[in-house]
Amino acid sequence: MYKHLYKRFIKANPSHHHFACHSHHYWPDITRDAQLQYWDDTAKFVDDKWEHIFSVKVPQAQHLIAEVLNLGYPEQIVFAPNTHEFVFRLLSSLDWNQKVRILTTDSEFYSFDRQINRLSELPHFEVVKIPTLPFDTFHERFEQAMESADWNLIFVSHVFFNSGMVCDVERLVKDAPSNCPFVIDGYHSFMAVPLNLNPIQDRVFYVAGSYKYAQGGEGCCFLYVPPSTRHRPLYTGWFAELSKLSAIGDEVGYPTDALQYAGSTMDFSAMYRLIATLEKFRDEGLTVTKIHTLIQQNQHQFLAELDRHHHPLVNRANLLAFDLKNHGHFLTFNLPSSEATSELVQKMKTRGLVTDSRGSRLRFGFGLYHDFADIKDAVVKI
Structure with missing residues (x-):
């Protein structure tokens, strides 16, 4: 059809x-036209390209994504070329001077799993992975684990990449400790499995991208950051200083919106493709x-x-x-x-x-x- x-x-x-x-x-x-539009805009705006991207294209993408996920704060969405940037930025926002305890599953995608496996080699990093199988008891076992100790980060997929099984993330979030960042990896569900983040939008981080079911191709990933978040990731880039690039001094300040999780220069042609796809689906009633x-x-x-x-x-x-x-x-x-x-x-x-x-x-x-x-x-x- x-x-x-x-x-x-x-x-x-x-x-x-x-x-x-x-x-x-x-x-x-439609993504081919979008790719060419990126080239044309680059030729048209040249040095003013970043202003056009951040004042026009980024808000477009934010609103389209927020519409899909029923988010009330589209400005709380920040972009990067891959999810690993966000994974490490989230991990680097924790206090590494103290013991870091991470709760997750045995079925997370490699961008997260490989990174925490490496960090778990350090003496002050503890990682606990709850098996997703048998799945009929998974949620109960994960809830028990959340209650069993104090955690510094909880990370779980909405759809597990190695099975396709769907996690009831809203249920887990409601039972999670309120003082611990809760991250949902939505890459294998965004634009595929319906998810209404509105009831938990003040509580969760959500990371996904355009490569799979959003069908915009590689290069445009995003992180939704809860509005009350005030973090200072160690892994940070110049996009996080967009509002004060002319400031002088050595102080490292952070925005209070989603840009506190921003990185650095990226190829925004993928965002053009993502916007075109989401707009086309909307026009088709998809x-x-x-x-x-x-x-x-x-x-x-x-x-x-x-x-x-x-x-x-x-x-x-x-x-x-x-x-x-x-x-x-x-x-x-x-x-x-x-x-x-x-x-x-x-x-x-x-x-x-x-x-x-x-x-x-x-x-x-x-x-x-x-x-x-x-x-x-x-x-x-x-």
């Missing part, structure tokens, strides 16, 4: 069935709820086709899912080994079926550019 939005990518990949859109999503055609419903239909059709083909590995018995009515936009199958999974991924690729894996977990992602014919063909190629 929405293939018309992706004509250029589809034309460029005529022999591919692309089911890795949880990692590398096709971009809507709300997150509608997108989610369409993808759920694709997933249901995919599983029904699998049932008919009786594949020895890719089947419902190996499906990692707790509630398919409340699940991310990819289906994950836990195969016997990493080797078997990698071998199957490569075999499917030779047949024109593109997907991906993480260890022994094989992932099939679904997008608006898939129809029933694509799904039937994909199952045949497994």
Whole structure:
């Protein structure tokens, strides 16, 4: 139904069935125009480009994102080229002169997991990871952990990247200690799984970006910062001094809005692409709820086709899912080994079926550019 939005990518990949859109999503055609607009604006404004970006384009992006997440403070959204910048900026806002205790899960994406694994090698960093499986007891176990000790940072994904299972973040936030920063990683759910942040917008940090389901490509990530936040991250850049660049002296001041988490110079062409995509979806009436419903239909059709083909590995018995009515936009199958999974991924690729894996977990992602014919063909190629 929405293939018309992706004509250029589809034309460029005529022999591919692309089911890795949880990692590398096709971009809507409108993003090419946005990329060219960035070049044209650079030529037009030259030295005044930053003023145009921060007075026009940044507010545009802030309001579009706030609309999706139902946030009342769009000005509390700050941008960076990747989420790792925000991860380390958040970690550097803690007091490293004291013991730092971090509570998280065993299913966080690498930008966070690798960093805290490295920091946990230091004697005053303690990291506790709660297993997400079995998922039927996950929330209770995480709540018990929150109550068991004093934490300096709590970090959890809305949709877990290695399974697609959805965390009830609002429930966890309500039970979390009020004096501890609570961070939601929304990268695998933003523009995919509906989330209303309004009831908890005074309490949570939320980090996501344009690379996956927002379909603007790499380079435009964002952090929502609760309005009452007054932090001084050690990892800081000149964007945090935009309001007083002419000041003289060695004092390191911080803004009271989201720019306290700002970094430095970045390529804003990705923001242009993100804005174009979100505006196009709005014009098409593609709300997150509608997108989610369409993808759920694709997933249901995919599983029904699998049932008919009786594949020895890719089947419902190996499906990692707790509630398919409340699940991310990819289906994950836990195969016997990493080797078997990698071998199957490569075999499917030779047949024109593109997907991906993480260890022994094989992932099939679904997008608006898939129809029933694509799904039937994909199952045949497994």
